Amino acid sequence: MHRLIAELYPLCRSLTGPGVRATLDRIALEVPLERSSYDSGTALFDWTVPDEWTIRDAWIAPEGSSGDPSERLVDFARSTLHVVGYSTPVDTVLSLDELRPHLHTLPDRPELVPYRTSYYTPTWGFCLADSLARQLPDQRYRVVIDSELRPGRLEWGEVVVAGESDATVVFSTHICHPSLCNDNLSGIAVLVELARVVASQPRRMSYRFLFVPGTIGSLAWLHRHRQRLDVVTHGLVVTGLGDSSAFTYKQSRRGNAAIDRMMSVLLRDQGAGDVRAWSPYGYDERQFCSPGFDLPFGRLTRGVHGEYPEYHTSADDLDFVSEHQLQGALDLLEQLVEVIEANGDVTSLSPYGEPQLGRRGLYSATGGAIDTRSVEMASLWVLDGAGRGDLVAVAERSGLPLAAVLHAAARLREAGLIEVGP
Numbered sequence: 001m002h003r004l005i006a007e008l009y010p011l012c013r014s015l016t017g018p019g020v021r022a023t024l025d026r027i028a029l030e031v032p033l034e035r036s037s038y039d040s041g042t043a044l045f046d047w048t049v050p051d052e053w054t055i056r057d058a059w060i061a062p063e064g065s066s067g068d069p070s071e072r073l074v075d076f077a078r079s080t081l082h083v084v085g086y087s088t089p090v091d092t093v094l095s096l097d098e099l100r101p102h103l104h105t106l107p108d109r110p111e112l113v114p115y116r117t118s119y120y121t122p123t124w125g126f127c128l129a130d131s132l133a134r135q136l137p138d139q140r141y142r143v144v145i146d147s148e149l150r151p152g153r154l155e156w157g158e159v160v161v162a163g164e165s166d167a168t169v170v171f172s173t174h175i176c177h178p179s180l181c182n183d184n185l186s187g188i189a190v191l192v193e194l195a196r197v198v199a200s201q202p203r204r205m206s207y208r209f210l211f212v213p214g215t216i217g218s219l220a221w222l223h224r225h226r227q228r229l230d231v232v233t234h235g236l237v238v239t240g241l242g243d244s245s246a247f248t249y250k251q252s253r254r255g256n257a258a259i260d261r262m263m264s265v266l267l268r269d270q271g272a273g274d275v276r277a278w279s280p281y282g283y284d285e286r287q288f289c290s291p292g293f294d295l296p297f298g299r300l301t302r303g304v305h306g307e308y309p310e311y312h313t314s315a316d317d318l319d320f321v322s323e324h325q326l327q328g329a330l331d332l333l334e335q336l337v338e339v340i341e342a343n344g345d346v347t348s349l350s351p352y353g354e355p356q357l358g359r360r361g362l363y364s365a366t367g368g369a370i371d372t373r374s375v376e377m378a379s380l381w382v383l384d385g386a387g388r389g390d391l392v393a394v395a396e397r398s399g400l401p402l403a404a405v406l407h408a409a410a411r412l413r414e415a416g417l418i419e420v421g422p
Contacts, residue, residue: 001189001326004030005242006318008185012080012178015119015213016040016052016154019080023175024157027188027211031195033157036224040151044219050086050119052152055145058083060126063093063140073136074128080178081314083145084125085117090145096138105130106313113314115180119216122149129314154220156212159195163203165422169340170235170297171195171333172221172284176213180316183305186242190329197334204341204422205233218284222293234259234340235297237285241329242321243310245302247273250282253289257296261392262339262402266332269401302329335403339392342406344420346394348386355383360415374400378408382418391420 008026013019027033042049058076065071076082084104102125104116110130118125124145156175171194173187188211195209212218222229235252236259247270249263255278267273280286282305288297302325303311310316357363362379381398382391382405391409395402412418 001193001330002318002321002323004189004192005181005185005321008188009179009181009318010080012055013176013184014053014085014117014178015050015176015216016152017054019178020155020175020213023188024155024211027157027192030192031159031199031209033159033211035155035157036220037153037155038220038223039153042154044216044223047216047219049154049216049220051149053086053147053149055083055087055147057144057146058087058126059144060099061142063142065142067142067144073132073141074126079113079314081113081115081127081180083147084123084127085115085178086119086149087124087145087147088122088149089147090124090143093140093142095140096136099141099143102126102143103128103133105133109309109313109315110134115177115312154213154216156210156217156220158211158221159199159207159209161195161199161203161207161209163206165205166231167233167422168206168208168231169337170208170210170232170288172210172212172218172235172237172288173239174214174217174284175211176217179314180312181318181321182240182243182303182316183311184239186321186326186329187239190238190241190326190333193330194333194337197330198337206231212284214284215287218287222287229293229295232295234262235288235295236263236333236336237283237288237297237299238301238329238333239283240301240303240305242326243303243308244322244325245308247329247332248276248301248304249273250276250285250299250301251278252285252296252298253278253291253294254296257298258343258390258392259296259298261396262336262343263298263300265392265395265402266335266339269403270332300329300333339402339406342409342420343391344422345390346382346385346387346409347419347421348383348417349419350417351386354380355417360417362411362415374404375408375411378404379412381405382409382412386418
């Protein structure tokens with residue numbers, strides 16, 4: 001996963017353009033990616049697909065410079081963060097006072113370069129370290145942004161894994177940020193691996209893994225599939241999975257959707273993590289959960305956007321994310337998939353009195369890493385849960401690990417004592 005992030009890191013991604021296409025091309029080398037697009041100018045609910053943005057070069061140098069890299073004070077070739085996303089083309093000479101309104105810095109973090117965009121308001125700008133901006137001599141500067149805005153396409157990709165049922169689980173991540181590893185590339189890398197795992201064996205549910213530009217991309221997907229959204233039973237937006245923080249799960253707008261309950265119990269079992277209530281601010285969960293759709297979409301991150309100093313800065317680099325943390329996120333999402341596959345309402349096939357578990361060998365050693373006593377207790381709780389909800393509810397009421405509850409339920413089903421509904 002970290003190697004994939006390293007390969008994608010130099011690309012200048014935005015809402016549209018060559019960087020997005022190159023990113024989707026690279027993902028397609030790993031998983032079977034279905035590509036979709038909408039033309040610029042297409043109305044998507046209250047939004048409109050913007051013109052496609054292409055950038056080739058950008059720099060600031062003293063007046064009279066030919067643009068030689070050795071003369072450049074700010075250089076897009078050194079970092080894709082140096083240019084405000086969707087900057088209009090410019091080639092001019094300005095005084096320092098004229099240039100300053102177009103310079104973006106972080107005075108509280110003077111050595112870091114911020115990430116800024118202007119997708120829907122035509123303008124241009126540069127991002128640079130505040131320490132450099134303060135040292136610029138009062139002179140005239142050659143300013144060049146070799147960019148182009150013209151009608152083109154908004155593009156996205158998805159991996160579709162068909163299951164026995166049309167009931168669909170959707171995982172989504174954004175692909176529109178330039179060189180930011182945690183808040184962008186970590187979600188891509190983890191979802192690529194999760195898609196590979198999910199497709200490796202038959203599944204009860206169907207799955208879609210979305211790789212979309214932020215906001216406008218999720219709206220495009222919703223617009224394209226708006227007649228079939230009733231099949232979406234669980235959804236999760238993922239990003240920010242590679243930093244050193246514990247997990248943070250943000251509940252869906254519903255607050256009590258099955259995905260909310262599953263993630264809460266899984267994080268409880270880990271003994272670390274934070275569950276937050278819904279708010280209409282964040283990532284693409286805002287679109288999936290908007291009132292007209294109100295889909296059961298939560299969001300999983302480690303560090304929360306805007307709450308760690310590296311967020312949307314040059315410090316969100318390859319050293320900020322680790323393979324260990326990425327693997328931990330993949331492990332958690334694999335557990336979530338197993339819960340989704342196994343969960344359902346419990347019906348007892350022997351409801352009159354407690355079934356005799358001993359003669360069925362249900363007090364024998366269970367093997368594996370799951371505590372035997374927990375599974376034995378979980379068997380009683382699963383039987384008790386008949387008619388009272390699903391297996392996640394059993395884990396909630398009993399306080400037992402969800403893994404033990406699922407294991408016990410599987411053994412009870414094999415013994416013909418329960419059925420677990422869809």
